Amino acid sequence: MRDGGSGDRIVPPTGFTAQLTLFSAGAMAFLAVFALALALATGRLADRWSSELAGSVTVRVSAPEGDQDAATQAAMQVLSTTPGAGQPRLLPADEVAGLLAPWFGPDMPVDALPVPSLIDLPITGEDFDAGGLRLRLEAEVPAAVLDDHTEWRRPLVTAANRLRALGIVSLLLIAAASASMITLAAKAALAANGQVIRVLRLIGARDITIATAFVRRFTKRAAIGATVGTLCGMAGIALLPGMEAAGGFLTGLGFQGWGWLLPLLIPVVAGVVGFLATRWAALKMLGAVR
Amino acid sequence: MRDVGFGYHGGPELLSDMTLSLQPGMFHFLTGPSGSGKTTLLRLCYADLLPSSGQMTAFGGDVRQLTRDGIADLRRRVGVVHQDTQFLDHLPVAENVALPLSVAGQPVDMDALRDLLGWVGLTQHARAMPPSLSGGERQRAALARAVILSPDLVLADEPTGNLDWDMSVRLMQLLIELNKSGKTVLVATHDMNLIRAAKAQVAARVLRIANGTLHLAGADL
Numbered sequence: 001m002r003d004g005g006s007g008d009r010i011v012p013p014t015g016f017t018a019q020l021t022l023f024s025a026g027a028m029a030f031l032a033v034f035a036l037a038l039a040l041a042t043g044r045l046a047d048r049w050s051s052e053l054a055g056s057v058t059v060r061v062s063a064p065e066g067d068q069d070a071a072t073q074a075a076m077q078v079l080s081t082t083p084g085a086g087q088p089r090l091l092p093a094d095e096v097a098g099l100l101a102p103w104f105g106p107d108m109p110v111d112a113l114p115v116p117s118l119i120d121l122p123i124t125g126e127d128f129d130a131g132g133l134r135l136r137l138e139a140e141v142p143a144a145v146l147d148d149h150t151e152w153r154r155p156l157v158t159a160a161n162r163l164r165a166l167g168i169v170s171l172l173l174i175a176a177a178s179a180s181m182i183t184l185a186a187k188a189a190l191a192a193n194g195q196v197i198r199v200l201r202l203i204g205a206r207d208i209t210i211a212t213a214f215v216r217r218f219t220k221r222a223a224i225g226a227t228v229g230t231l232c233g234m235a236g237i238a239l240l241p242g243m244e245a246a247g248g249f250l251t252g253l254g255f256q257g258w259g260w261l262l263p264l265l266i267p268v269v270a271g272v273v274g275f276l277a278t279r280w281a282a283l284k285m286l287g288a289v290r
Numbered sequence: 291m292r293d294v295g296f297g298y299h300g301g302p303e304l305l306s307d308m309t310l311s312l313q314p315g316m317f318h319f320l321t322g323p324s325g326s327g328k329t330t331l332l333r334l335c336y337a338d339l340l341p342s343s344g345q346m347t348a349f350g351g352d353v354r355q356l357t358r359d360g361i362a363d364l365r366r367r368v369g370v371v372h373q374d375t376q377f378l379d380h381l382p383v384a385e386n387v388a389l390p391l392s393v394a395g396q397p398v399d400m401d402a403l404r405d406l407l408g409w410v411g412l413t414q415h416a417r418a419m420p421p422s423l424s425g426g427e428r429q430r431a432a433l434a435r436a437v438i439l440s441p442d443l444v445l446a447d448e449p450t451g452n453l454d455w456d457m458s459v460r461l462m463q464l465l466i467e468l469n470k471s472g473k474t475v476l477v478a479t480h481d482m483n484l485i486r487a488a489k490a491q492v493a494a495r496v497l498r499i500a501n502g503t504l505h506l507a508g509a510d511l
Binding site (some may be wrong): 210 | 469
């Protein structure tokens, strides 16, 4: 004779709904890992693009033939005395040719083209004033045009931020879908155990006692399924090509440093979702049983 | 209950103007023809149904005002042996019998549980699963479950309906013992021979339902 308290044993084993809950929690956690990785990666991408492009400005000098060198020198003179700016660097011809290569091919004779001089000016201090520099160049070197990359930066950062928002929305949708599936599974289990619930009510069980038996079971299943799904998802992320191999957009897609701990919250969230969804479904259904 | 009326689903009243007060420590029989409302009256007693008219109180409280938790608490003070004994078939007999303690959050005294199973003659079936029990064993297990919380009132709805005479007498003997230990007992049955046999051992009050109303019987028994 076993000792006392039946706990959640008062609910008979439910094979199908158990498998369903485990599988759906696992699958959703797997997807949640990738959605989380996407949200984190796009966040980092937006920050990186923003800081890289905001870390320097480019001055383009385009003067009539014969005045080009003088205008370039004048611009270099102005830039070297600009507060908050580092040492200006005139891009050599081969570097300019490299920038043009994607459009004109590798063997383009850049010297034969009226290509403007490009000066890269690193921003080193917070007292750098792009607007003031622009006015000064207009006054002293009319052939020089300042490009602070705002035109490039804004859409890139906007795109990255939208991707991050999509990742977060995906996470919320995954949580909502998980809650729906667990609620359905819990309702199926409750409906299949109508007779058990009836007996328990007749012998004096309170709703919360009966609900707790179901809630414990489904919370445990959701957490176990989500743990397996999360570990699989993390393994998938770890197997993605590295930064050096992937390059471009894929650079940094995944988790970095302490970020690897974040997906471990997914099983906890799944457990909480399972708890709330089952509790709500159970108490709602029990209300119909006198 | 006073002037209690009841009709299923708002239909015509099956029971009307029922006035009944169970006397503490008394053995009561409720009799009447099939379909007369015996089960309905018992269900009113443990708040499985609510009266459509009249006043019904249990342990000093208005049954109609009970919350769901209040109904659960009431049922812990009323042990019920149902006509169709229902168990949790995935739990052995001992755990089924101890179930009211578990759901009430009370510890199970294993010695007391063994004594209780011994009292109803089910010691050998403690580990058996409910579907393997005979009709008489199921009724005795249901009686053990009904009394494990030491309720103030024990209700039995046709407990001997599916049993042979010997088993019926044995079960009735258990109910009489229970009454002699101070419990109030109300047994619904249409078996007049059983009532007569019981009345030879215990002072019982016999109530009869006929045509939706309740009468005190006795002289004709």
